Amino acid sequence: MTQRPPSASHAHTNKQKTWKFSPSTFVLLAGLFLVIGYAAGTRNDQIIAAIAPTLGIKVETATLDMSSIQNTFRQLKSNYDGTLDDQKLIEGASKGLVTAAGDEHTVYFDKEEAKEFNNDLSGNIGGGIGAEIGLRNERPTVIRALKDTPAERSGVMTGDIVLGVNDQDVTGKTVDETVKLIRGEIGTTVKLTVQRDNERKDITITREEISSPSVDSKVDGDIGILTITRFDEETGSRAKQAAQDFKAQGVKKVILDLRGNGGGYLSAAPQVAGLWLRDKVVVSERKDGKIEAEQKSGNNALLEGLPTVVLMNGGSASASEIVIGALKDYGVVSLVGEKSYGKGTVQAMVELNGGSLLKVTVQRWFTPKGNNIDKKGFQPDQTVELTRDDVNAGRDPQLDAAKQRLNK
Secondary structure: OEEOOOOHHHHHHHHOOOOOOOHHHHHHHHHHOOOOOOOOOOOOOOOOOOOHHHHOOOOOOOOOOOHHHHHHHHHHHHHOOOOOOHHHHHHHHHHHHHHOOOOOOOEEEOHHHHHHHHHHHHOEEEEEOOEEEEEEOOEEEEEEEOOOOHHHHOOOOOOOEEEEEOOEEOOOOOHHHHHHHHOOOOOOEEEEEEEEOOEEEEEEEEOEEEEOOOEEEEEEOOEEEEEEOOEOOOHHHHHHHHHHHHHHOOOOEEEEEOOOOOOEEOOHHHHHHOOOOOOOEEEEEEEOOEEEEEEEOOOOOOOOOOOEEEEEOOOOOOHHHHHHHHHHHOOOEEEEEOOOOOOOEEEEEEEOHHHOEEEEEEEEEEOOOOOOOOOOOOOOOEEOOOOHHHHHOOOOHHHHHHHHHHOO
């Protein structure tokens, strides 16, 4: 997903005049601003609607006729044989309202869901097993078990279909619902019932604290392999440090692995692309067809000129695709793997009452050449599939193809 955090400077732009705030005002604003960002990675500063009027900023003032909802509530309250939780009714109404927008990336999170969302973005998973779960053929499926985690040590494998968690059937549940059941207190156990090929297996796993850094790197001969799993607040600095390590170790070629990276903060994408690009436009953000902002790379292109291959697949989305698009538009990389996801929109996180959050699509992003890849994605220069059998056998034909391409 693509998001951005808000700032007073954005208020300047909206108002088109200079604002002068006292230090105490900045303290107040800091407490009211919310980091905007995950999903394709757009860091466009958004001002929480509650304080916008005090700054003279135009906000949407339209209202809905809620009389029908009030009538439904009264009838429910009057006739329902049971106990009703008013807070849950409010949350259900809010969730339904947002869902009715018809945009899969515009989502309402209640307090607990918001907490989990922010933890996922930062990599602070808490008590978990270290397995990535995704939806495959409408069923929760293990995408991969992270290295040196309880899931890997317990024998969980890529492609395992999750049938149950602690004897609770998860058929028909969403990924988020399934993951919520798997997570729990550190030191406690969870039983996964999985289907592997035609075999049904029960796997009991002890939860541990899981914290996954967004960047990993290693050197293979004269090739530096930079793996980025998400775009968070530390991704830019971690990627820069990895690039400096590559230079110190005499790396001559680079593989940038963005497979399975669903995005994050948009602001991190120009930082990563800036390892190859010097003072270039990386992405433009547009609303109603008009450019609202452009993000540029810096002037410290540590990997500039090094032959580079980007690995991508159907899980490479949003901020990942921003990096892919910029590097491809400027002709500094080739792409290997499978077609990327195709997410060309930007979301903002807006704080609502009681700790709930609204993730809302606010813009579309475009590559330096003006392309928007929403619903289309990027096609690889060389298509190479990675099957479950490959992963479970320790093979990586996509990585092998990238190395061969660099060694030609």
